[in-house]
Amino acid sequence: MQSNNAKPNAEETRGCSPSLSKSALLTELCRILPTSSVLSAEEDLRPYECDALSAYRQIPLIVVLPDTIEQVQQVMALCYAHHVPVVARGAGTGLSGGALPIADGIVLSLAKFMSILQIDPMARTANVQPGVRNSAISAAVSEYQLYYAPDPSSQIACTIGGNVAENSGGVHCLKYGLTVHNILQVKMVNMQGELITLGSQALDTNGYDLLALITGSEGMLGVIVEVTVRLLPKPARAQVMLIAFDAVEKAGNAVNKIIAAGIIPAGLELMDKLAIRAAEDFVQVGYPLDAEAILLCELDGSHEEVSEHTVTVKQLMLECDAIEVRTARDEAERLAFWKGRKAAFPAVGRLAPDYYCMDGTIPRKHLAHVLKRINELSTEYDLPVANVFHAGDGNLHPLILYDANTPGELARTEAFGDKILELCVQVGGCITGEHGVGIEKINQMHHQFNSQELAQFHAIKYAFDPRNMLNPGKAVPTPKRCSEYKTLPNIKSEKRQMS
């Protein structure tokens, strides 16, 4: 996917350009870091030009790979002194271009911070460096029958530092919460190079809840250099049910029925026909091909609770006109049910040269209406769309299929995506549930926030980074960008109705 829309212009948001030449900066950086940790040749910089949103690319000036907190502090202080913007980067799996480099700035990679520093099974915490992969935490604490709950789809590759920066979710957030609910403490280095601890090893902290503020701040407020996560006991049992429907609306209503019965499933996922077929073609897990939609409902807890709830859910689903209710007979079948869901994105990706993943969240009661409207828009824009999403918490992931090589198709795709996000806000939802704003959705921020609210965000940014040098141009549109965007045709910045 290639796009020239909304490229960040560092000059637009900063007052000042770097006061050092590239060669002088290289010399200074090599005083702090071994030369092998400072990359400046184009072929070395190329892998850093984008994150998982490859539509936006930019070669940075320099990439640095420190491996101690002191080095991070020194690099930050140096960049601060010389007005060099900094973009922090974890594994580069972000879907919103949050780690897109800046032409005259450096990329600070946390890839070398890969150690699990301490596991405390009694306190149920793990103290880890930011470059530790999400799934590596659960693997490391598994021997204590503990795990780290947030499980973004990219969990085998994404890192905990990036998870904190994006407030990542996953399949299990309805019951176990997002990253913000599952961390206790973060150490960050600010733009000036100071090391600051937010949160604590206790359950709360004196002063403002800066831990919540830094979580999901998309690398705009500080560089995360250490994280203490909360660990949960592994549930004694997890059971997955696969429920098939002959209409998407029925599946949507069934979601509400389960929750209305007082059951909070560990995961509650919906896939529509296009997604079911794509997944089945790809991984052959036995999904029902005659269904218009399926729900995957995972129940976990003690043996007794799971048994009780399984019976209840099965009964409810039959009342909701399910055409089939399957309960995984064993762990192998449970994993097979999930395999299709986890493979859904790449599976859908095989149906077209390119796909564009949206991330709006809506109140669940509007599920049926929004899905219907997305289908109408699909016809209107002449682009197919597959739906695979976290139905339990209303977090949609429409996947728009397109071909970037067909002239005009990318622009049409982006316009379609914009309509979907506008629709999400109109029904009381938001433009991003877990992927972040980054550079991708910076214009759609106007659907959700007015200029006073955006100004409040800028004031917060200023409190941490007065020179606007940390990941400038991301997450919050500048007033200048606001006025430009609002003059574009077909853009309504209607405010959502929260109440």
Place this chain on the structure above:
Amino acid sequence: MNQDISQELQQQVKEAITHQQQLNIVAGNSKQFLGRLPQGETLDIGKHTGIVNYEPVELVITVRAGTRIKELSDTLAEHGQMLAFEPPMYKGAATIGGTVAASSSGPGRPYLGSVRDYVLGVKMLNGQGEIVRFGGAVMKNVAGYDLSRLMVGAMGTLGILLEVSLKVLPIHSRVLTTTKYVPEAEALELMSRWAALSLPLTASFYSGNRLYFRLSGSGKAVDAAFEHIGGELLSEGCEHWASLREHTYRFFHAENSGDNPSRRLWRLSVPPTSVPIALKGKKIIEWGGAQHWLLSDEAPEIIFQACANIGGHASLFRGSATDRAAEVYQPLTPSLFALHQNIKRACDPHGIFNPGRLYAEL
């Protein structure tokens, strides 16, 4: 009660900005005793009340900030739901605005989460007198900085809450309380050990050699867990946990008993597995070992230092007017305090909201 006075409140804030008038934000006035001494002219949001939106199946409720916790809980209970963070109701006077501002969470906090874990969004008056919204009424929302959770525990120093959207949960169908007599070290060890297993634990408490656990969930799960951890069934369990939630448990009255009026009541928030804290005074332990209540006449500096040494912090929960003229919350490091001042300026540039309630210079 159902009344929207946000326009009047906005007008009052605008006037306060014009006249550089500091405001003491009050709703139910049930937490007047918390924090440093209030100063400024009273701004009453207690009449800004009512449930704005509640659809049980969404697991979300949006309420005006002056709504009483009691009314909110009763409404939720009619639909089989609850505020899982169990805020105190303080004889019916406590409001959701005050609860969020003071971050008041009850006995279930380590197992079910705190106020901030359930806040999804806020509508508020900022320091420019503008009505702004952050977060939303959906479970997942990562657009913009998380200013709604920043309001939790800020003691009203960053803005005036007008509406709060909260996640709610189904009420547990079965609740029981089990107790046993054990020494403190063993009690703390058991609290951690049971919490590391997949058990429906929802509260824990230790006082006078007696350890209490609450189990809540589906009927069969609770019964099975009781069989596993054993102990003696407490028939008045619900009353016991309610007395901790409401701070009516006998320990909380001890400072008023007259035998030692100079004693202060401290809340110590510490890592749950910390070594026993060597501070003079009487204490009870909640939250799986992570919250200690201490009645002590020890100097504040000594208490702050003892907590800092183990990675925790202390706050004065009840003290005299003289005590509350000094710092009641554990001091912050200089860099962290500078950041707090920057954030205060970002949200309340005229310095009118609850000045000095959290820290003297904030």
